[in-house]
Structure formats: structure tokens, C-alpha cells
Amino acid sequence: MNPQAAAELPIVDLFDENCKPGTAAWVSKCNDVRVALEEYGCFLTPYHQVSSQLKDQVFTSMQELFDVPLENKVRNTSEKPYFGYFKHPSIPLSESMGIDHPTTLDGTQSFTRLMWPNGNQRFRESVHSYATLVSQLDRVVKKMVFESYGVGKYYGSHMDSTSYLLRLIKYRVPDEGEEVENCGFPHTDKSFLTILHDNQVAGLQTKTKDGRWICVEPSGSMFIVMAGDAFLAWSNGRVHSATHRVVTEGKQTRYCVALFSFSGERIEAPVELIDEAHPLMFKPFENMDLLRLYSLDDLQKYSEVFNGGAN
Numbered sequence: 001m002n003p004q005a006a007a008e009l010p011i012v013d014l015f016d017e018n019c020k021p022g023t024a025a026w027v028s029k030c031n032d033v034r035v036a037l038e039e040y041g042c043f044l045t046p047y048h049q050v051s052s053q054l055k056d057q058v059f060t061s062m063q064e065l066f067d068v069p070l071e072n073k074v075r076n077t078s079e080k081p082y083f084g085y086f087k088h089p090s091i092p093l094s095e096s097m098g099i100d101h102p103t104t105l106d107g108t109q110s111f112t113r114l115m116w117p118n119g120n121q122r123f124r125e126s127v128h129s130y131a132t133l134v135s136q137l138d139r140v141v142k143k144m145v146f147e148s149y150g151v152g153k154y155y156g157s158h159m160d161s162t163s164y165l166l167r168l169i170k171y172r173v174p175d176e177g178e179e180v181e182n183c184g185f186p187h188t189d190k191s192f193l194t195i196l197h198d199n200q201v202a203g204l205q206t207k208t209k210d211g212r213w214i215c216v217e218p219s220g221s222m223f224i225v226m227a228g229d230a231f232l233a234w235s236n237g238r239v240h241s242a243t244h245r246v247v248t249e250g251k252q253t254r255y256c257v258a259l260f261s262f263s264g265e266r267i268e269a270p271v272e273l274i275d276e277a278h279p280l281m282f283k284p285f286e287n288m289d290l291l292r293l294y295s296l297d298d299l300q301k302y303s304e305v306f307n308g309g310a311n
């Protein structure tokens with residue numbers, strides 16, 4: 001069945017005027033955010049703190065970035081999977097690069113130096129401002145969900161331990177005559193939360209709980225907030241982590257900026273979220289271990305471990 005182009009995903013405006021922490025409007029908004037994440041695993045939100053000008057700068061900078069020579073791109077390495085330059089035969093149209101700690105000047109500076117040894121101030125500044133602003137959206141969403149579950153007391157230490165990865169992703173147009181099987185690599189994110197924004201070229205699809213694929217409208221003025229598997233585990237299975245994929249039409253290049261947040265604390269459901277109706281679903285684990293476990297690079301290694309492989 002073809003995916004539906006449904007305006008079905010919830011839209012939650014987190015920053016409307018009346019919505020200040022402590023007010024009834026805030027409590028009701030927290031509820032909307034929580035319910036959206038429980039039902040769909042994602043929602044759309046307008047976020048005007050990132051100006052149109054800044055978005056344009058980021059996407060223009062991304063075009064420049066993917067034009068740097070491959071020998072520069074491959075300098076973007078990391079011991080953490082998906083934090084570096086990534087291109088995989090199973091997703092032939094896409095390549096991505098990762099900026100670790102993008103909300104710090106050091107993080108954006110060292111990445112920029114790898115790509116442009118003589119510097120590229122416009123790139124560094126726009127990416128740093130973008131990541132900083134979007135990380136504030138990440139904070140608000142989590143504050144709302146934690147409060148909505150009545151466990152706001154864990155929010156501070158959770159955020160203190162949180163780290164970010166900014167992944168810049170390109171989906172190219174296939175070359176003439178190039179046959180590609182574009183099945184879009186369905187997956188769930190291993191992050192706690194992911195916030196996506198694209199250059200208004202469609203492609204993202206998410207799977208509903210009842211198994212239907214729906215096309216997410218190109219983001220435009222909206223940002224897509226999506227829960228990852230770590231959030232699901234922390235919430236003891238209440239938050240849904242939606243399977244999603246990117247299937248582009250192949251007529252225009254799609255760029256997507258994804259801010260992933262990872263918890264530095266052990267992922268462990270708060271005791272308040274465990275009861276008879278909700279017995280503990282997951283043993284405590286480290287967010288980064290989850291990422292490593294599922295990385296494409298490491299699947300081979302782990303399948304050997306699981307199969308008891310001797311070598």
C-alpha cells in the first residue's frame with residue numbers, strides 16, 4: 001500500500017504566549033506533548049527562534065559542505081558509530097557527517113577545520129547558532145514530558161548529562177540511468193530525542209502504531225520532534241519510538257539537519273513509572289551502548305557475539 005500523505009501528525013505549538021511554566025495552559029501543553037509522543041512518537045512544532053535567514057544559511061552551508069573533497073569528508077571520524085562521515089551501500093543516495101558537541105564553539109570549530117583547513121566562519125557560526133537554538137527546543141520538550149509524568153525532579157540531572165550530535169544529511173538525486181533500490185532504511189533512532197528539519201524537500205515517512213506509513217510534510221516552518229528508543233525505555237514503554245525512513249522522489253536534493261540528544265546517565269525508568277500495570281520493561285543500560293549495539297558498522301561484530309562466534 002502506498003504511504004498516505006496525511007496531515008495526521010499532531011502539531012503542538014510550545015511557545016504560544018499564554019503558556020508559561022506553572023500555568024494551567026502549561027500543564028495542558030505538557031499533556032499534549034506527552035500524548036503526541038505516546039501515540040505517534042513524534043510531532044511537528046513551529047519554532048520561530050530559528051529565523052528563516054539562519055535556516056537558509058545552514059542549508060547553503062550544507063551544499064558547500066558536501067562539495068568538499070572526499071579526502072576531507074573522511075577526516076570526520078569518531079569512535080562512536082554515526083558520529084562521523086557515513087555512507088553505506090544499503091542507502092546509496094545518502095551521505096552524512098556528524099558534529100559532536102555542536103552547541104560548543106570547540107565542537108563546531110574542530111569540525112569546520114577538518115573540512116576547511118583555512119576556516120569557514122559562516123559555516124561554523126550558522127551551524128553553532130542552529131544547534132544551540134534547537135538544543136533549547138530539546139530542553140523544553142523534555143521538561144514538558146518529565147513534568148507531565150510527575151517526575152520533573154529528574155529533569156535537571158538528565159539535562160546536565162545530555163550531549164548532542166548534529167548530523168548533516170544529504171540525499172542526492174540519482175544519476176541518469178542509475179537504478180537504485182530506494183527502500184529508505186526503516187529504523188528507530190537510538191537517541192533519547194531527535195529534532196529534524198529539512199530544506200522543504202519531502203522524503204521522511206513514519207510508521208503509525210497500527211502499521212501504516214505516513215509521509216511527513218516537508219518541514220517548512222515546522223520542526224519534527226521524534227522520540228528515540230532511549231526515551232521509550234526511560235518511560236518504561238509509554239513513549240513510542242516510531243519506525244521511520246526516508247524515501248525521496250529523486251527530483252531534488254534533500255538536506256536534513258538532525259539534532260540527536262543522548263543521555264549520559266544510565267537509562268533507567270524512574271520508580272514512579274513502575275507499578276503493577278507497568279512492570280519494568282528494560283534493564284538499565286547506557287545510551288551509547290544502545291547506539292553501538294545497533295550500528296550498521298558493528299552489526300557483523302554483534303551478530304558474531306550473539307551467535308557465539310569464536311573469531
Ligand SMILES: O=C(O)CCC(=O)C(=O)O
Nearest residue numbers: 169189196204246256258
Ligand atoms: O532525513 C530525515 O528526515 C531523517 C533522518 C533520520 O531518520 C536519521 O538520520 O536517523
Ligand SMILES: [Fe+2]
Nearest residue numbers: 187188189244
Ligand atoms: Fe532516524
